Amino acid sequence: MNASEAVYKAILDSGVDFVTSVPCANLKTVLNYLNDDKDIQHIPVTREEEGIGVCTGAYLGGRKTALLMQNSGLGNSINAIGSLVKVYKIPILIIISHRGDLKEKISAQIPMGQWTKKLLETVEIPYFSPKTPDEAYKLIKDASELSINMEYPVAILLDALYWEHDK
Structure with a gap:
């Protein structure tokens, strides 16, 4: 099982039936799997806070939700997390492609890469950082239940070293 397959299978096996996503090169294969899966409703969105709002509505409508995004958009979603999901106790599995860390080639990604874990801690979102597909599969399922x-929300951070398992 490669990196993308592990993420996709864990989403399925967690019972998630509604996913929003913001485009990301690392998540591209996972997003393609989701688009092809008739049992999961996948709604691409343009901004991360929009994804939070759409997941909230889906959850209130009885769905089990996940948001897939790049960490650069975490800052965009902070207000929605604080004023919506925290207040109304909305569970969302957030799977984050963690850019700006090891092996980053784009300097603009580095500041948010350095701040991602601190931001998650500030808004009290537990996070896990699997290093292998097998570990990701287990942690995604556990994070969904948590x-x-x-x-x-509970977050999964998938860094550049994780995505090397897709090659």
């Missing part, structure tokens, strides 16, 4: 139990 999110439901906490009634709050």
